[in-house]
Amino acid sequence: MIKECENGKELIKNPLYLKISNIGSTINSIYPDYAPVISNDEKILFFTSRRASTTGGKRDPKDNKYYEDIFMVTKKDTTWQLSIISELNDKKHDGTIGMYDWGDKTYLYTYKSKHDGDIYESILNNNKITIPESLPYPINTRFHESSASLSPNGNHLYFISNRPGGMGGNDIWMSQREFNDSWSIPINLSDINTPYDEEGVFMSPSDTNTLYFSSQGHNTIGGFDIFKSTFKDGHWSKPENLGYPINTADDEFNLVISYSKQRAYFSSSRQGTYGDQDIFIINLLKEKPLLISDENEYVAKQYQPIKSLDTTKQSFIKKSENLKNEIAQKKNNNDINPCQTINWSDTIFFDFDDFNLDPIDIGKLDSLYNFLNKNSNAITLISTHTDNIGSDEYNKLLSEKRAQSIINYLIKRGIDRSRFYYMGYGYENSLGDNNTKKGRQLNRRAEFKIINVF
Known part of the structure; x- marks a missing residue:
């Protein structure tokens, strides 16, 4: 905990010049909303929510929250329009984990709770979406698999799994597409993984060498932070914390970067949500810092990194007695x-x-x-x-x-x-x-x- 605090102090000394704001109430609700995935033109966004309108209307007895469902929003001018995609949802957990544009088709990767978590693929074409199909072995196993991202050329799949042979907990794995469209035996990215959990893996559609992910390890400033690592000379570089104010003492997950590199989207339960985890948008600035605006926006000059009331998570927080x-x-x-x-x-x-x-x-x-x-x-x-x-x-x-x-x-x-x-x-x-x-x-x-x- 003290180390996390020291990390936070160091990162706050060099804040990033960017603007972070809540994406708005059309998408976010008082319930957990997270895991955004975005099309290259940023006109379609899928996300996961655990709101009361979930398919079947039931709660998971493990945590008493509603089962996850996948929602889609389409952008017209500057306005988002929300819809539920019935083809993607059943009465249990359904979540978004990745999106990949290829020609006139969009491949959507989703998560279902079968076998403790499996990765599925759907194709979005001409405003129609196919029923999700489970990816074959050796991607899916009887262990937990989630959070998938294809490389821009479509030849490498990065995903999360807690299968044996890892560094501990949920790790990042990579599988290569073979000549017959099958997938190779996945390898563990041991240069990146830690004994703690890694989640939310993402490779930018315009950069084949940089991988983004969330981790509880490395120089986190509390809970899950978002990191990046670059592949060079046959190895992944030491993960770099994306810094404050993207990362805070709360958990940050599911970063995705637009094809234009002008914006990014991620989920967090920091202050400024509508009640639980929300989706936030980052506008990347290149020349000068923003001035502080309203309380729903986080900017480079914001002082206070502590946002969360969830003291069950790792953070700056150390519990004590009365x-x-x-x-x-x-x-x-x-x-x-x-x-x-x-x-x-x-x-x-x-x-x-x-x-x-x-x-x-x-x-x-x-x-x-x-x-x-x-x-x-x-x-x-x-x-x-x-x-x-x-x-x-x-x-x-x-x-x-x-x-x-x-x-x-x-x-x-x-x-x-x-x-x-x-x-x-x-x-x-x-x-x-x-x-x-x-x-x-x-x-x-x-x-x-x-x-x-x-």
């Missing part, structure tokens, strides 16, 4: 380790279907204000929750309103808005039994974590 107990053991209020996260003891509880603060809540927030006022480097992460009465959408919005009430009060007290990050979870992370009155009250809560960044 904040007040720790402070009592310190000689002064500034003696908190850099990049350490500490649980604040006071939880706020809300009445049913309400986001207003009562006098007890105000007292708890005044205590938090006093601490933040004395510790100017401290960042507050706020997670807000609801019971399960009402729809997913409504409870997501209600939990966000609860977070906003808290933040607005502390801003009025004089704490700068930039020191707060929040996530409204709805009823996803229940602590109590929603079948009982006491359990529902326990779930209508706001929790706080404090980070001392630098």
